[in-house]
Amino acid sequence: MKNLIYIILVALLLSCSKKEADQPNKAYRIACNVWTDKEGDNYEVFTMNLDGTDQVNITNLEGVEWTYRAYDDQVLYISDRDTCNRCYFLYETDALGSQHRKIGGPQLRDSWMSTRNGGQEIIVNPKVDGDSAFYIINRSGELVQKIYTGLPYYSDPYFSPDGKEIVFRGSKKRFKANIGYQDELYIVGVDGSNLRQLTYYPEGDTTANWYSYHAGPPFWEPNRNVITYHSKQQGGSYLFQINPDGSGLKKLTPDSIPVGWHSWSPDGTMITFDSNTGENDEDMNFDIFIMEYESGEITRITSDTLFEQAPVFVEAMVK
Template identity: 80%
Template sequence: MKNLTYLILGVILFSCEKKEADQPSKDYRIAYNVWTDKEGDNYEVFTMKPDGSDPINITNLSGVEWTYRAYNDKVLYISDKDTCHRCYFLYETDAFGKEHRKIGGPQLRDSWMSTRKSGEEIIVNPRVEGDSAFYIINKQGELVQKVYTGLPYYSDPFFSPDGSEVVFRGSKKRFKANIGYQDELYIVGVDGSNLRQLTFYPKDDTTANWYSYHAGPPYWEPNRNIITYHSKQQGGSYLFQINPDGTGQKKLTPDSILVGWHSWSPDGQLITFDCNSGGKDGKMNFDIFTMEYETGVITQVTTDTLFEQAPVFVEVE
């Protein structure tokens, strides 16, 4: 998962609302990352029902396991098992952790990822010396195609609904203090053509530090053909949507909550995200929430003291 200080230092604490909402189809579970041992730097991937019941540790390993994507009934996760600490390779499992498989391919950076062709191809951010591209790999870890952005910084790629383009978080400066780094969302063709900047952070907003998410990891929602992302603006961290042509930008979440990483249910009805529920007393405790897109009704799904982030929906057969 992204360095925790990256998120923690880049936000202001707000209390999170807990509201009632209708529950989604029971054909889904939510996979999410849990910081189970802070001193031992141990993270696990759990899944649960959308109402927060039946939580299951589906990785149960020492070290770091994080999920950033699920497709159909499979959860993709990166892991440093069988390698050096925080040296990540890609694996997949089912929603209950019964079968695990190493997909292989290159060592990966800590980045969100996306799939196309019903999960047959995955776009990842590799850690390859001397190369600066996203890799599209197949389910065997074999390289299908490289996607060059031409930017000094690039991360968190997500396919367009037809798989011909990629929206990602990028910058014209490298990720480094005091050199003018600021991330925005960009779109590029999978052949590297037609690079264009999608978001433009408000010039008069000075509340985001250089390491804060000006434009957090994007999600290209196919049912409405919109792109959603979170951004630290006016002292808070909120969820926004924007059309692929740059029009229709609007804020989706209220001022009273601080939103982190998010994803959508396959039917496009629910958004799930992590949110700091520690309140204004200075505590940090991220829980998982859901929001009905049409009504904006928000429900707090987890209420424990665990540190839980980066939820994704996974289908259950």
Template identity: 50%
Template sequence: MFLLLVACSGERATKPVPADTYNIAYNVLHDAETDDYEIFVMNADGSGKKNISNWKGVDWVYDAYDDKLFFLSDRDTCYRCYFLYEMDADGNNVRKISDLRLQDCWITLRKNGAELIINPRLDGREIFYIIDRSGNLLDSIAPPFAYMNDPVFSPDGQQIVFRAAKDRPSKERTDLDELYRINADGSGLQQLTHYPKDDTTANWHDYHAGPPRWNAAQNIITYQSKLQGKYSLYAINPDGSGFHKLIKNNNLNEGWHHWSPDGNWLAIEMFDDEQTIFDIYMLNWQSQEITRLTDSDTFEQAPVFVKPAKM
């Protein structure tokens, strides 16, 4: 591990998180030739790395609640046909939640982990479903977009922020992906981000507004965006105001990330401009220090905070 001093904005934490308070789950490209992605877990200080999925296919963790991990997998089905699963933070008690095929998409939970928002794979339809942990459909939200993805609940579960565009992703599209907010009942749609029209450094398939994360303690929404040729994390207020770069003086690209439940720590994947090396880093919101937690030559991505499995 090594430390990198940076400058951050916003309120600061009051004390370091103990290493045994949280674990970090993350995704590893275990075998590029067979497209084998495995889910690993490590301690918050980077020690104790362990493969907990051990499945020769695509397993990808997206969120956690308490000591439970929620992930998409193509196990027992066709290649990259994704279904929703749950397991303990140590890899035990793997359970398929739903037989509904899903888009490759971020998911989040609300109501103390009782409900999830997902993006089903339905031909010709873009819609979000809210389901319970048994896979029962509770509600649906269908904003008027040709493309939408990566929904996240507000801390109180009453609002949803998501990525969307009026056009499907393609070289010919004219409408870029942006973040939008909507009430959980489908009312009150509002655009939150506005990618600068004079910035042409991002390709059509790059994130103009990447998957959002909502920090309840700081009351900000964070996301990655490729601006001026580099991926960085940016923050906005829940109404879209207050746009600013989250981390200053960092030469690496910043990508998928996850806030600790107390909002004081940020786990981030960082990578080089050529996107050949992906590692997991931890940002201390108080001290402005970034600690590198992984250092192998494999792709290690999309960290998620989770409590250690109950004994």
């Protein structure tokens, strides 16, 4: 009897081991926007390994495709396919671009986005005549909720870790030259309550033009409950970190690397960002970098002539 039980246990262990061995492992890739044809205004979404190898064009369409969010192994991207030039709708695909699906919902503005409830709900910035709200939609594109901020300008919303608030880039002036426009980060409840300003651009700093990011698109990192953003200050562009209550402001990146759009890895260990590696503004060539958060060590993962921006982490299944 004991021998029979032993044989059954061994068989079960071997069966479980085989199933685990058959299961693919998860590995991070970087998805980013690539300007493939400047004259033809063609942008694609590429993914690559964390060392910059195995670059794959996962959209490969005419027109504009931009990603501003990934969740698990799905890349969310906006596209003007099948519509007018730069008239965007929301789509998703996997990390290698093997399957594409239109999520639907309203036409969208060019804006970063975020997810909550296990990726089942997405907050977007819609382009809807007569309405001035962020929309929370489900993965079928159906409206779940609207969030009115009350500000003349609002963009780039990101959910808090508990999904009850958002941080976003806003302004008390419309996005227009010579009227005092300046963007800052704001936090508001998803019911539109308790609007409060989070960032305050250094008084007397005139190095940012009106169209420059005083406070760039934010990322609310859930593992540490901190908010990060980039800002052009003192003649450079740096990544900053701040607590949701406005305390703990600090600069994360050195003066030697101008920082653009960024995002965090899901485990909170890495930040990826783009940087203009050209010698001047007329010689722009954006490449992708990864920074280890704890050590601050920065690695450049692309060194090519492609114009690569807005990197996000996405999971890929590997054997």
